[in-house]
Amino acid sequence: MEQEIVIKVKDPQGNLHTLDCPVDMGLSLKDICKAYELPMEAVCGGMCMCATCHCYLLSHTEALNEKSSEEKALLSELFNAKANSRLACQVPLTAELNGLCIEIVPD
Amino acid sequence: MIETDILIIGAGPTGLFTVFEAGLLRMRCHIIDALPQIGGQLSELYPKKPIFDIPGFPSIQAAELIENLYEQIRQFQPGFTLNEQAVELNKLEENLFEVITDKGTVHRAKAVVIAGGLGSFEPKKPPLENIAAYEDKGVNYFVKRPEDYRGKRVVIAGGGDSALDWTIHLAEIASSLTLIHRRSEFRGALDSVEKVTALKHEGKINLVTPAEVIGLQGNDEGYLTALTITKEEVAEILETDYFIPLFGLVPKLGAIANWGLEIEKNAIRVNNASDYSTNIPGIYAVGDINTYPYKMKLILCGFHETSIVCQSIYQRLNPNRKFILKYTTVSGVDGFDGSRKEAEKQVVASIE
Numbered sequence A: 001m002e003q004e005i006v007i008k009v010k011d012p013q014g015n016l017h018t019l020d021c022p023v024d025m026g027l028s029l030k031d032i033c034k035a036y037e038l039p040m041e042a043v044c045g046g047m048c049m050c051a052t053c054h055c056y057l058l059s060h061t062e063a064l065n066e067k068s069s070e071e072k073a074l075l076s077e078l079f080n081a082k083a084n085s086r087l088a089c090q091v092p093l094t095a096e097l098n099g100l101c102i103e104i105v106p107d
Numbered sequence B: 001m002i003e004t005d006i007l008i009i010g011a012g013p014t015g016l017f018t019v020f021e022a023g024l025l026r027m028r029c030h031i032i033d034a035l036p037q038i039g040g041q042l043s044e045l046y047p048k049k050p051i052f053d054i055p056g057f058p059s060i061q062a063a064e065l066i067e068n069l070y071e072q073i074r075q076f077q078p079g080f081t082l083n084e085q086a087v088e089l090n091k092l093e094e095n096l097f098e099v100i101t102d103k104g105t106v107h108r109a110k111a112v113v114i115a116g117g118l119g120s121f122e123p124k125k126p127p128l129e130n131i132a133a134y135e136d137k138g139v140n141y142f143v144k145r146p147e148d149y150r151g152k153r154v155v156i157a158g159g160g161d162s163a164l165d166w167t168i169h170l171a172e173i174a175s176s177l178t179l180i181h182r183r184s185e186f187r188g189a190l191d192s193v194e195k196v197t198a199l200k201h202e203g204k205i206n207l208v209t210p211a212e213v214i215g216l217q218g219n220d221e222g223y224l225t226a227l228t229i230t231k232e233e234v235a236e237i238l239e240t241d242y243f244i245p246l247f248g249l250v251p252k253l254g255a256i257a258n259w260g261l262e263i264e265k266n267a268i269r270v271n272n273a274s275d276y277s278t279n280i281p282g283i284y285a286v287g288d289i290n291t292y293p294y295k296m297k298l299i300l301c302g303f304h305e306t307s308i309v310c311q312s313i314y315q316r317l318n319p320n321r322k323f324i325l326k327y328t329t330v331s332g333v334d335g336f337d338g339s340r341k342e343a344e345k346q347v348v349a350s351i352e
Helices: A029-035 A069-076 B013-024 B062-076 B161-171 B190-201 B254-258 B299-317
Strands: A004-010 A016-022 A054-057 A085-087 A101-104 B002-009 B029-033 B079-082 B086-093 B096-101 B106-114 B120-123 B153-157 B176-180 B206-208 B211-218 B224-231 B234-239 B242-245 B249-252 B267-269 B283-285
Touching (some): B002 B013, B013 B029, B153 B161, B161 B190
Parallel strands (some): B002 B029, B106 B283, B176 B206
Antiparallel strands (some): A054 A101
């Protein structure tokens, strides 16, 4: 299986970034966005506590892992959450996500 | 006016440990923090979570690390200005700085160490059209003095830890307390969820879920008098004295960005080849708030950085003295409070 996938990320200014992501390092979607220094706060560092890594999925909505009850609860407290909202820290990067497109949601 | 040797902005782990390193070099410290308690993110965001990468601690709870750090620095009698945000920083002379908070408290020090983490935490505000007009006139985003709510009607909105914790606390004080949340599930410590459930069953609070506040009304003096809430698409008016929305906090670099410091990627650029100084001599930045090549936002890196900063400040303030390195095991630790910690002395004795 491929050890690297490509994902596309739209930042709040509308710029599109293409990210090469290793899938054998146990990284989350939040980790790779931070590694590319994209404008994602992720204040709590990935503990599913702050909801500052909020993003909208623009593809692959079916291929992703299920939301935990903590993630659902946090999303429910946001004022701009939609059906395709996820917290990037709760999405592990896997080979199935090759070609994933997301949009970072500003606060 | 508060005067000290080193003024520290930020009471997180790096800011706290700065007091220790400065104390070993006989420099006194004062710490300013926007939050009402010490510990920064560790106390505010994840007090009950374990940390696994503090050298020498296979696992330590965040709150316990803060308690330990406080115990470690207590001897050096640090001063604190809590619940106030540093908004202005002026260099008055080569070794004299002035920092003023949002409440107008003036501090003067010979050097400044910015250990501000991600900046100051600001509340997430619900998107209600006229909410800004009622801020401090019935709408509060923090509970600063619980006594202010004695005998008053209070509405709390939110579904996380702070909404639960303040519901429990204020239920005893307020004349009536309503907790509103968009879902019927709450997210928090098991103990808090159980306590709120009990309060509901005892009829001590009014729990309204799934519901949302959609409007605010006030009187002629501009004070809040009622909220419009919707529950299952039915709108109703709820009279109240206070509305406390608790939807979490987001960090903002805030005033720090206006102090003439070199900012890069929402952080303060420092010289990691020498002493973590900023572009303004006498002002340093340590921990999560600084940046340099290969920066890692780890607590252990902040500890390292600030030990070097204290040495640099010592050299600045005492240019004719030699570099001093103390091993606490050898020299012991002498507090400003007169206490002394030291290794047990060896004995030289014959064994017969």
